[in-house]
Amino acid sequence: MSAEPVVFIDGEAGTTGLGIRERLRALPVRIHSIDPARRKETQARAEAMAAADLVVLCLPDAASKEAVEMVEGLAASGQRTPKILDASTAFRTAPGWVYGFPELSEDQPEAIRQASRVANPGCYPTGAIALLRPLIDAGLMKPDFPVTINAVSGYTGGGRTMIETQEKEGGPAFMLYGLGLAHKHLPEIRQHALLEKRPIFVPSVGHFPRGMIVSIPVHMDLLVKGTTAADLRRALEERYVTSSFVRVCKAENTLVADALVGSDDMELRVHADEANTHVVLTARLDNLGKGASGAAIQNIALMLGVSPA
Incomplete structure (x- = not known):
């Protein structure tokens, strides 16, 4: 790897790609870009991949799979093969791919450092797994716990069509979706939170651009006998005590979804009745x-062995 690693963002014109490109200014890397007029040309993309130490895929699932095949084609032809960070849903539960949530476990940062293929987490799963995994690891919640996840997100996470729908005059104030109860994030949540039962996941979109709250209601008598709210909070605090991005905060009676807009942090809380x-x-x-x-930048820094300048 060169002294200044080269990063190519395939799909840099999209919402996530633009966010990654902006944040990469804080890292000692060089961004390799394609002329906008050629950004969809297979040859131009292949050349950019061959020139990179790391390729970041900000593409729909099917396009991401095709891009990975292109990278594998480089290896087959004897060319240097870059590492891959994929931001789609395509590889988050796939064998041979490391899940890009560094806070998942004590060993996860090193697994990401060593990986050649990393899948960036989804936004909803990031909140859900951050809350559930430490409780299951601590033995306070059994893997067969009947989990229900409610979540509301700003509309920028829903792609161009949703953004256009929300930003036109008279866009919906609030919308539940995924009511077929088979949302594409379910396998990811279940696998990485170590859940034996498929959770009920009810996502929603509010009439605001950015921000998110994931909430999980818990009947305490269904947890391991004797577990208290203080035990849950302690398990979360112990898991994230060294994290620079995840913190456990004091419970509040109200939460505003867009309070952390522009931040790469995440706040966790345990709200309990008396x-x-x-x-x-x-x-x-x-x-x-x-x-x-923000998660992508964490993973890029680990995969390339670099720190903010």
Whole structure:
């Protein structure tokens, strides 16, 4: 790898790609770009991939799979093969790919450093897994716990069509979706939170550009006997005590979804009733920050072995 690693963003004109490009200014890397008039040309993309130490894929699932095949074609022809960070849903549960959530476990940062293929997490799963995985690892929540996840996001995470719908005059104030209960993030949440049962996941979009709250209601009598809200908070604090981006905060009676816009941080809370019978776990983040581009920058820094200048 060169003294100044080269990064090529395939799909840099999209929302996530633009966010990554902006944040890369803080890292000692060189961005390799294609002439906009040629950005969809296969030959131009292949040449850019061959020139890069790391390729970031900000593409739809099918296009990401095709791009990975292009990189594999470089190896087959004897050319240097770059590392890949994929921001789509295509590889988040795929064998041979490392999940790009550094806070997932103590060993995850090193796994990302060593990986040649890393899948950037989804925005909703980032909040859900951050809340659930430490509780299961600590033995407070059993893997067969009946999990329900409610979440609201700003509309920028929904792609061009949703953005256009929301930004036109009279766009919907609030919209539930995924009510077929088969959202594409479910396999990712289930696998990386170590859930044995498929959770009920109800996503929604609000009439605001950015921000996100993921909330998980919990009947305390369904947890391991004797578990308290303080135990849940302690498990979260112990997991994220060394994290620069995830922090456990004091419970509040109200939460505003867009409070962390522009930040790559995530806030976790344990909200409990006085009788310790019910708890609501919440994660607040910027869906384009820790939920997308911010997470990508964490992974890029690990994969290239660089730090902010």
